[in-house]
Amino acid sequence: MESISTSNGRMINRSLEWVGDIGIFSWKVMASALSPPFEFREIFRQFDEIGSKSLPLVALAGAAIGTVFALETRSSLARFGAKSMLPAAIIYSIIHEMGPIVTGLVVSGRVGAGIGAELGSMKVTEQIDAIEASAVNPYKLLAFTRILACILVLPLLTLVTDFCGVVAGWIATTLADPISFQRFFYAGFSGVNFSDFLAPTFRTCVFGLIIGLVACFQGMHTKGGTEGVGRSATSSVVLSSLFVILADVILVKLILIFFP
Amino acid sequence: MKNSIADTGLSTPQETRNPDEPVLMVRDVHKSFGAQHVLDGVSLNLARGETLVMLGRSGTGKSVLLKLIIGLAIPDSGSICIQGKEIAGLGLSEMNQLRIKMGFLFQNAALYDSLTVEQNVAFPLERHTSMSAAERGDRVKELLRSVGMEGALKKLPSNISGGMQKRVGLARALALQPELLLLDEPTAGLDPITSAEIDDLVLKLQEENNLTSVVVTHDLQSAKVIADRVALLDKGKVVQEGSFEDLVESHNEFVREFFKRDS
Numbered sequence: 001m002e003s004i005s006t007s008n009g010r011m012i013n014r015s016l017e018w019v020g021d022i023g024i025f026s027w028k029v030m031a032s033a034l035s036p037p038f039e040f041r042e043i044f045r046q047f048d049e050i051g052s053k054s055l056p057l058v059a060l061a062g063a064a065i066g067t068v069f070a071l072e073t074r075s076s077l078a079r080f081g082a083k084s085m086l087p088a089a090i091i092y093s094i095i096h097e098m099g100p101i102v103t104g105l106v107v108s109g110r111v112g113a114g115i116g117a118e119l120g121s122m123k124v125t126e127q128i129d130a131i132e133a134s135a136v137n138p139y140k141l142l143a144f145t146r147i148l149a150c151i152l153v154l155p156l157l158t159l160v161t162d163f164c165g166v167v168a169g170w171i172a173t174t175l176a177d178p179i180s181f182q183r184f185f186y187a188g189f190s191g192v193n194f195s196d197f198l199a200p201t202f203r204t205c206v207f208g209l210i211i212g213l214v215a216c217f218q219g220m221h222t223k224g225g226t227e228g229v230g231r232s233a234t235s236s237v238v239l240s241s242l243f244v245i246l247a248d249v250i251l252v253k254l255i256l257i258f259f260p
Numbered sequence: 261m262k263n264s265i266a267d268t269g270l271s272t273p274q275e276t277r278n279p280d281e282p283v284l285m286v287r288d289v290h291k292s293f294g295a296q297h298v299l300d301g302v303s304l305n306l307a308r309g310e311t312l313v314m315l316g317r318s319g320t321g322k323s324v325l326l327k328l329i330i331g332l333a334i335p336d337s338g339s340i341c342i343q344g345k346e347i348a349g350l351g352l353s354e355m356n357q358l359r360i361k362m363g364f365l366f367q368n369a370a371l372y373d374s375l376t377v378e379q380n381v382a383f384p385l386e387r388h389t390s391m392s393a394a395e396r397g398d399r400v401k402e403l404l405r406s407v408g409m410e411g412a413l414k415k416l417p418s419n420i421s422g423g424m425q426k427r428v429g430l431a432r433a434l435a436l437q438p439e440l441l442l443l444d445e446p447t448a449g450l451d452p453i454t455s456a457e458i459d460d461l462v463l464k465l466q467e468e469n470n471l472t473s474v475v476v477t478h479d480l481q482s483a484k485v486i487a488d489r490v491a492l493l494d495k496g497k498v499v500q501e502g503s504f505e506d507l508v509e510s511h512n513e514f515v516r517e518f519f520k521r522d523s
Contacts, residue, residue: 135356
């Protein structure tokens with residue numbers, strides 16, 4: 001029993017230490033961002049790395065959820081004689097929940113692993129030390145640029161997921177029961193207002209902050225050679241996905257309170 | 261050079277300093293990693309234009325001392341002064357002003373693997389000088405020529421050998437015309453001819469630019485050629501300090517044992 005409580009205590013200690021360390025890391029990143037140079041070139045490079053290169057994956061994920069949702073929901077709604085509600089159900093679900101969370105999870109997988117492995121590899125090969133020795137702040141050059149790119153790019157990628165989901169949902173619907181895209185679109189968006197669209201899309205900025213911050217922290221704190229790089233990549237994905245899901249639950253509740 | 265570091269306003273003018281003041285003063289420095297005491301009261305002085313070679317067995321804290329000097333790690337106690345400035349109390353921007361005046365060659369070169377050789381050497385120039393792209397290009401070519409790597413401009417570090425990476429790392433360390441050069445095993449893993457070339461380059465820099473250097477090495481031949489003074493470290497302490505010949509003729513048992521293999 002004692003060994004279990006000891007190991008639990010150690011785990012709690014490690015978790016608290018991690019929270020403290022990521023807090024200090026966040027502070028250093030924020031402090032570094034306030035002074036010039038502002039690393040615009042690196043920020044644009046990261047837009048491309050994180051944004052453009054994630055486009056095919058999020059588009060595919062959006063199309064997949066749109067198709068599956070249309071196929072699954074159609075039979076359920078048909079059972080209750082509410083087939084006409086299908087466009088609204090697809091569009092509302094994708095915009096409100098599935099688009100943002102799927103984008104968050106897909107990006108945390110692709111970008112989280114990428115940042116964790118890249119910065120981890122730079123750490124174990126002393127490249128981060130070399131940046132610091134060159135009198136350049138690595139928190140700004142490596143971490144701030146990536147975190148900012150994640151924050152700004154996530155809502156844009158969410159729009160792509162939403163669009164592909166809606167189009168794929170229409171294709172799946174029209175194959176079973178032909179309907180024009182225009183009719184599908186108007187039927188779907190008739191009950192949706194601007195706040196239904198705005199708050200869920202922009203909550204992905206928080207997902208971007210979580211993904212960027214966790215992946216940069218895990219990468220820049222890599223220890224132990226190539227094995228450590230692997231561990232950083234894995235932990236970046238696991239932790240950022242976990243915190244994205246937790247943040248989603250909290251943000252959905254807050255959105256329901258502030259945008260009823 | 262029109263836009264070199266000296267006229268960008270980043271370098272403190274030499275004439276404002278006392279020429280007799282040591283460039284580097286290390287006083288009673290201790291450093292531990294967990295239970296492991298790596299440095300246990302190291303003290304060293306380095307005069308302008310002097311080359312100090314630090315010898316010692318692996319794991320005696322030589323590389324750690326270099327990292328403490330450039331501020332990549334913080335000593336547990338003791339003092340490190342560079343050009344009269346105690347680095348312990350410096351803020352990041354002040355520390356960076358000092359780092360600009362130092363060149364650091366890492367043990368494994370630590371080149372940025374996503375950048376080409378040219379971009380690696382240009383990195384500090386882009387950050388800390390107001391050179392135009394053309395001037396920067398000329399300076400990069402000049403630096404790479406001085407280390408015999410002018411043909412590898414567009415290559416990635418992964419496409420050149422370890423020895424070549426070291427030479428590019430040296431070119432990068434020299435980019436801002438440093439006043440203090442810190443070299444961590446510059447000849448480790450290199451063939452004897454390349455090692456001799458690196459030694460010649462360090463000597464040339466010392467003669468032409470009155471460059472002050474701290475060199476960590478296991479290469480006794482290299483130490484013999486480049487050292488004005490040698491410090492032998494063991495168990496985190498300086499066992500003996502003096503000229504290479506002084507150490508060769510030492511009566512200290514550890515020093516004799518260390519030099520026996522080479523003789």
